Amino acid sequence: MKRRDFVHLTGLGAAAAMLPSIPVWGNSVPLDAALDRIDPALKKRMSDVALNAARSRGATYTDVRIGRYLNQFVVTREDKVQNIVNTESYGMGIRVIANGSWGFAATDKMDNDSIAKAAELAVAIAKENSRLLTEPVQLAPQKGYGEVSWKAPIEKNAFEVPMKEKVDLLLSVNDAALKGGANYANSILFLVNEQKYFASTDGSYIDQDIHRIWPTFFLTKIDAKTGKFETRNSLSAPMGMGYEYLEARPQDKIQGVTTLYKGRYDMLEDAKAAATQVGQKITAKxxxxxxxxxxxxxxxxxxxxxxxxxxxxxxxxxxxxxxxxxxxxxxxxxxxxxxxxxxxxxxxxxxxxxxxxxxxxxxxxxxxxxxxxxxxxxxxxxxxxxxxxxxxxxxxxxxxxxxxxxxxxxxxxxxxxxxxxxxxxxxxxxxxxxxxxxxxxxxxxxxxxxxxxxxxxxxxxxxxxxxxxxxxxxxxxxxxxxxxxxxxxxxxxxxxxxxxxxxxxxxxxxxxxxxxxxxxxxxxxxxxxxxxxxxxxxxxxxxx
Structure with missing residues (x-):
């Protein structure tokens, strides 16, 4: 993937062509899959299997990451829904130090035998890597936190919002842009939920729930006389927030050449402004x-x-x-x-x-x-x-x-x-x-x-x-x-x-x-x- 695809999806064409260029992991799952949760007690038991197996094979340090990564993509163009994708990726990564060197292995088979074998493989890799060491890994000290948790302070879980509400918003954005003079309009909503669990031989068992959201759109206007065109993309910022990000409040307005918001985003208002501005860009000096x-x-x-x-x-x-x-x-x-x-x-x-x-x-x-x-x-x-x-x-x-x-x-x-x-x-x-x-x-x-x-x-x-x-x-x-x-x-x-x-x-x-x-x-x-x-x-x- 080219760096520009990572940094921003600027200038991409048809919405249907976007998804192949976006990093998506995992398998398709039902839309309500993100509402399920895995018991932290179960994750702790699985982590202990890995920690003990690595220690028994000679690891002097081990950390375990159990990750459940959920993504939702809602893609529209003009008056049509192009795609709705829900994915899930679930598994465990095990990192160790043995003989002064790093080793890593991972598995998506979450039974005890498979976890233990992955831990043993990580140690074997570390020992093999150590043959190439010039000096051993030197870790800064880190105290263990025991059993703790952290949740993103969201107000509204975007995965819980009905799909119809999300689709209606995106189609209304496209409609406003087209009525405002744009020839083409596509809008997209990206949602991420990372359910992450970390355990280490330092004595930490950390459960975290992380949410991210990015609503965006891409408009194009063509000058019928000259055939020249201009584009205007959304001014939204992706955020570590819930669906409340899309519920802009009057007190958050920042008045300037175009109306922006502090900490919130009015997607429909931005689309209306963009439709006017993309026309102005054609005749701009x-x-x-x-x-x-x-x-x-x-x-x-x-x-x-x-x-x-x-x-x-x-x-x-x-x-x-x-x-x-x-x-x-x-x-x-x-x-x-x-x-x-x-x-x-x-x-x-x-x-x-x-x-x-x-x-x-x-x-x-x-x-x-x-x-x-x-x-x-x-x-x-x-x-x-x-x-x-x-x-x-x-x-x-x-x-x-x-x-x-x-x-x-x-x-x-x-x-x-x-x-x-x-x-x-x-x-x-x-x-x-x-x-x-x-x-x-x-x-x-x-x-x-x-x-x-x-x-x-x-x-x-x-x-x-x-x-x-x-x-x-x-x-x-x-x-x-x-x-x-x-x-x-x-x-x-x-x-x-x-x-x-x-x-x-x-x-x-x-x-x-x-x-x-x-x-x-x-x-x-x-x-x-x-x-x-x-x-x-x-x-x-x-x-x-």
């Missing part, structure tokens, strides 16, 4: 290349944070252990060790955070049984930390893991994955209008689009969904054919102003790719609307 001050909405900036801040601070990329999906990282250890590497301006404070309610990465405990937390990565513009898990912590002088280990399925081995990586909002009260009124020559960008970034996460180019010209502090009309280019350090040092907490919103990716074999994870990135001065803008429609 093509941008003149040059230097502009950029005012970037969170619905756009989250992706720039993800690519230029999230991935380059993954410690495995920094160390060269991970080079898939656009390479390693320019943020090498010497820059961190200097304690004064100027990543950005003093306004730039970027944190890793696995605890933020509503975010895609929020869990109580990671896939190594480590309690999640929040920590500084960039402090006042200076690189101060990375993202590290138990077997990496000692490399950067940490006494404990930061709790950002994850596997996308019970059959996948867990490894370091990006937590929610977010830009903290400004401390002074400022609205979007306050940012715009101080711009003489600029562009206001809303929504994410195509992008490109190099193998060290340094030189990049980003586009968006909607572009508005700013002249002498006022919106002067819509633009098109816009993309900006910079390198990471130059861009973040150009950060000059930002809105406060009242404008802080989450964007994110349902399908962030990493590793080989490839795995995907869901991750959010928060920020407020932010200004960057003197950024190079190109015209994407003109040949150089």
């Amino acid at each position: 093509s941008v003149e290349a040059g230097k502009y001050d950029l005012v970037l909405d969170p619905s756009h900036l989250w992706l720039t944070i993800h690519e230029s801040s999230g991935h380059p601070t993954e410690l495995d990329r920094v160390l060269g252990y991970e080079a898939n999906f656009a390479g390693t990282s320019f943020l090498t250890l010497d820059k961190w060790q200097s304690k004064n590497f100027k990543y950005g301006s003093e306004l730039v404070n970027i944190v890793g955070d696995k605890t933020q309610p509503g975010s895609l990465g929020a869990v109580g405990y990671d896939d190594e049984g480590v309690g999640t937390k929040k920590w500084d990565i960039i402090k006042d513009g200076v690189l101060v930390n990375y993202q590290a898990i138990r077997d990496q912590a000692h490399i950067v002088g940490l006494n404990e893991s930061q709790g950002c280990c994850y596997a996308d399925n019970w059959s996948s081995v867990q490894f370091q994955r990006m937590p929610n990586v977010s830009l903290l909002p400004g401390k002074q009260k400022k609205s979007i209008d306050d940012l715009i009124k101080n711009v003489e020559k600029g562009i206001y960008i809303i929504g994410d689009g195509s992008f490109s970034i190099d193998q060290q996460r340094y030189n990049f180019q980003f586009g968006g969904q909607l572009y508005y010209e700013i002249k002498e502090g006022k919106i002067a009309g819509m633009l098109k054919d816009v993309a900006y280019q910079a390198n990471t350090q130059e861009f973040w040092n150009a950060c000059s102003d930002m809105c406060d907490e009242s404008d802080y919103r989450l964007g994110g990716s349902f399908f962030d790719g990493k590793g080989q074999p490839a795995q995907s994870s869901a991750v959010s990135h928060g920020c407020a609307t932010t200004r960057f001065n003197g950024v190079n803008v190109i015209n994407t429609a003109r040949k150089i």
Whole structure:
């Protein structure tokens, strides 16, 4: 799978063609399958079988993950339902250390004999791997939590909502878009429920229930005279929430060029606005290349944070252990060790955070049984930390893991994955209008689009969904054919102003790719609307 398929399903064609490009595990199951639960006592007994079998074969450490992964996809186009898919994947992954080396095995046969054999296989693999070791695995200490549980603080389980209600919503979105002038409209609802159980020889037995939701749509309008077309995708963010995400409240409105919401989403309202805006894009003025001050909405900036801040601070990329999906990282250890590497301006404070309610990465405990937390990565513009898990912590002088280990399925081995990586909002009260009124020559960008970034996460180019010209502090009309280019350090040092907490919103990716074999994870990135001065803008429609 290409990275763009993971990061966002931007620009995909017919809805029926979408599902093959989306990572889906498991077998089809009845629509009400997600309402069933497995008794934690049974999961504990199965875990103990694996822990005891691995110990008896010489494992010095073992962890067990029992996962039940449920996905629901509702896909529509114009006035038709294209597909409804419900899948379930259920099994156990067993990871061990033996002779100082990692070993891993998995099974979907959940009887005692099969579990014991999988544990024994994991130990045998570890012992064979140890023949290639240069130094043994060094795990940061981790206390056992005993028997604990964590549930996502959702208000309404989306799997319990009647299918008719979901279909009616999506078809009404398509209808509103078509009546508003779009020629083609398809809408999709993705639901995820991860029922995860973790046990380890550290003494933890952790039961977690995680929910995610992503409503999205794709509109196209064709100019009948010229045959040219434009698109406008949904401005929704995937979230770690229940169906309440789709129940927008008046008090959550953020007024701007287009109406957005803080923490909620009005899909129908967005579709109506999109139908108008996609028509405006056809007649919009093509941008003149040059230097502009950029005012970037969170619905756009989250992706720039993800690519230029999230991935380059993954410690495995920094160390060269991970080079898939656009390479390693320019943020090498010497820059961190200097304690004064100027990543950005003093306004730039970027944190890793696995605890933020509503975010895609929020869990109580990671896939190594480590309690999640929040920590500084960039402090006042200076690189101060990375993202590290138990077997990496000692490399950067940490006494404990930061709790950002994850596997996308019970059959996948867990490894370091990006937590929610977010830009903290400004401390002074400022609205979007306050940012715009101080711009003489600029562009206001809303929504994410195509992008490109190099193998060290340094030189990049980003586009968006909607572009508005700013002249002498006022919106002067819509633009098109816009993309900006910079390198990471130059861009973040150009950060000059930002809105406060009242404008802080989450964007994110349902399908962030990493590793080989490839795995995907869901991750959010928060920020407020932010200004960057003197950024190079190109015209994407003109040949150089």
